[in-house]
Amino acid sequence: MASAQQISALAAVNCEVAFDNLTRQLYATDASIYQIEPLAVAFPRSTKQASIPIIPRGAGTGLAGGALGEGLVIDFSRYNKQIADIDLQSRTVRVGAGVVLDQLNHFLHPYGFCFGPDVATSSRATIGGMIANNSSGAHALVYGTTADHVTGLDVVLAGGKFAKLSSDRDSLPQQRDLVEDLVHLNSLLIEEKFPAGLAKRWPGYALDRCLREPGNLIGLLCGSEGTLAAIIGAELKIVPLPKERGLGLLFFKSISEAMQATVELLDLKPAAIEHLDRILLDQTIGNPTFQAARDLMELDRFPCEAVLAVEFFEGAHDRLLDLSRRRIGYRIRR
Secondary structure (H helix, E strand, O other): OOOHHHHHHHHHOOOEEEOOHHHHHHOOEOOOOOEOOOOEEEEOOOOOOOOOOEEEEOOOOOOOOOOOOOOEEEEOOOOOOOEEEEEOOOOEEEEEOOOEHHHHHHHHHHHOEEOOOOOOOOOOOEHHHHHHHOOOOOOHHHHOOHHHHEEEEEEEOOOOOEEEEEOOOEOOHHHHHHHHHHHHHOHHHHHHHOOOOOOOOOOOOOHHHHHHOOOOOHHHHOOOOOOOOEEEEEEEEOEEOOOOOEEEEEEEOOHHHHHHHHHHHHHHOOOEEEEEEHHHHHOOOOOHHHHHHHHHHOOOOOOOOEEEEEEEOOOHHHHHHHHHHOOOOOEEEO
16 A cells, blocks of 8 residues: 555645555556556656656556556556647657557548557557557558657656657767667677567567667667656657558468468568468357358368468559469468
8 A cells, every 4th residue: 555655745746646446456457467456546647757666557458567566557548648740741740648549540541641550459559558568560561660650759757857859869868878888888799689670579678779770769768668768748650541452361271381471472572461370260150240251261161270361552453463373372362
């Protein structure tokens, strides 16, 4: 339970805070297997902080327990939902950390744009959480990860200091110099441990990005899961909506064949390749919600061990024809 001193400190910052058992139990879990009961849960409207341990939290969709802790959980998703300053010429937009991905894309759609990384939890994942996790999504082959689309950050440091970061300047010269020294002294080890060409990657301190982009602290914060600073706002790059889409479904008699085919298809520059195995497909048997999809894929007539869903954007028609000519798998549906 929180002490009287801690409660007083939280009250002094004029922030909505919940100490009740139900709220603390709700925020003791996220999408991971872990459970840690927090001291309290705060719902800030501003950047003021209380001087007790804090755990920034978005939608709690992470799988590694990054939104859990014994201190004060700060929920940035309740109020911090502003979308502003869209600039179609520079293709950027400013958002609050609590903006949900689907909400942002709904706002951008009339302009013909979207935010590139498209996590499966888009109906609830917040932009702040996506930055903290360096999220990617099915179309990482085209769009990369969230870190590739962040041009500015508004953050609060552990001591309560507010800072604005951009790709070419920031208000943290001391921290920037420390990071530059760190990556310079360990450059060979970083290059060895961070192989180039990973389209999707896990959260963590992106020291390889700091090595490629010296002086830019944004890359380090993307993927740091709230351990370096609390993200309260961001400037993001936006991308044009695809003008065309094409989907090829490739069916295989073994998972190993499907895995090998994934490598063979990369030269076609697909927007996405997703693997569906027999275990997943069999879970849809007898479920009316999925029957139309099963009929489309003719799974009841032609059972299979694996399916590759291969998606194309630009030049979709020609690439699907090329896909058909390669005779990969034992059948194809375009």
